[in-house]
Amino acid sequence: MMIRNLVVKCHRLGPVTFKVGFNFVRFSSNSHTYISKPNTRVRKVKTKEEIANELFERQLKSDNRLIRWGAIARSDKFRKGMTKYLIGLYVIFLIYGGSFMKELYGKEKELETIQAKETTGNINEYEQLRMKSMTGKLRTRDKLKLEKYEEMKKEGKDNFDGVELDGEEYEINNKNKHILPARDTTEFYEGKAVDYDKEVNFEERMIFMGRRRKWLMRHCKGDVLEVSCGTGRNIKYLDPSQVHSITYIDSSKNMIELSQEKFKERFPKFANAAFVVGKAEDLLNLASRNDEESKTVKYDTIVESFGLCSHEDPVKALKNFAKLLKPGGRIVLLEHGRGEYDFINKALDDRAEKRLETWGCRWNLDIGELLDDSGLDIVDESRTHLGTTWCIVAKKKGDSKSKEEIGFYEKYVSSGVQSKLETASNSSKHQQTK
Structure with a gap:
């Protein structure tokens, strides 16, 4: 206050200089501007770099672990260390990558040699x-x-x-003591039909089985046969606009009646639907109008969900499917069986007897073994639920694949191998003619 008053009083006197302590302070009467002398202490303004360094030091000492780790990750020491690690990892990648590519090349050459022998029948x-x-x-x-x-x-x-x-x-299916012998399950499902949907609903919802049933029914085109249709759990996923006719077959009369009721309720105007009581093992007899094979009813699509596990002879059933296919037709299967891991298969084996008593199925069968024994060509195969749910699209031997069914490997790699084999074969024939 004293200095302020003094400045006001000296306003009209012009510039005045006072000695304050050991420093000289000069006030201008015109501008009231403070002008410091050379020996006056002035607070230095910090640069952005200094402020950043102070913040960095505080973060390094922070009680919050994430803040400390973030600060360490931005440090020069850490970055230099990471550079060394990245270079080391890159060298390791080159070494193992080169080894992997060498092994892959070796397998490709081996595969070419084996496929060449297969064409000559000497494999x-x-x-x-x-x-x-x-x-x-x-x-x-x-x-x-x-x-x-x-x-x-x-x-x-x-x-x-x-x-x-x-x-x-x-053979797993014949030698595994935990896979129980096949039996006729007709009587079991006759008694199970009324309560089947109510009892199985919760289990299927827990594992999102509806998505798999949708996948199955998306393949239905033309004249369709659904084997082991049960209570018609797939009917709500059917697109009738893609279907010319559909036939449902099951060994249980009670289940077929439930399927028929569901179908009529959902598609009351669809006329080309038939419901047949019979077994998959007797399909040829059921489909034959007489002894002439040309008179046998055939289908564009044959589908089955969770039926192989309940057949007395699943391999015979699959062979019957193939015989009832039209040229270019497809067999589409949604099945459960052995998984991809030993601990899963042990659990299936341990509960095999209880499962058979509760649901009438042998859920620990090796589905792959059944498919191989049937002689079908697998077009597409995928597995979910730790490998226990099998999604299969198959065709008859000799039928060609559609463009949509040819995968990347087969289209680009196998085709290259095949062209090499054909070139070698043609070259050999040319030399022989000479």
């Missing part, structure tokens, strides 16, 4: 198993047989021409 069982392994088509029993061949290779045997292992020794 042995070991080579067949190797080809399955490299194309991702190895079944459980195939895996066991291949392991046996690999053991023989370690013992010094390198030529397996004429060698064939006993297939029955490696």
